Amino acid sequence: MRTILKHLCSCLEKGKAAVLATIVDSSGSAPRSHGTRMLYCYDGRLIGTIGGGELEGKCLVRARELL
Numbered sequence: 001m002r003t004i005l006k007h008l009c010s011c012l013e014k015g016k017a018a019v020l021a022t023i024v025d026s027s028g029s030a031p032r033s034h035g036t037r038m039l040y041c042y043d044g045r046l047i048g049t050i051g052g053g054e055l056e057g058k059c060l061v062r063a064r065e066l067l
Helices: 002-013 053-066
Strands: 018-022 037-041 046-048
Antiparallel strands (some): 018 037
C-alpha cells in the first residue's frame, strides 16, 4: 500500500495523471479482497495488482481510456 501511495504522490507532484483502481466488494472465490489497489501511471507503469485475470484486464483498458 505504501508503495502505491508513494507512486501516486510522485505522479501528482509532477502534475501527471494516474488511475487508482480499488476493489470495493467481492463475493465468492476471488484472488484479492476488498481494499486491494492497483495504480496505472501516465507513463504506463503498473504498480500493484488487483488479482490479474479478466477484471484486471478490463481495469487496464479503462485506465488507458481515462488517461
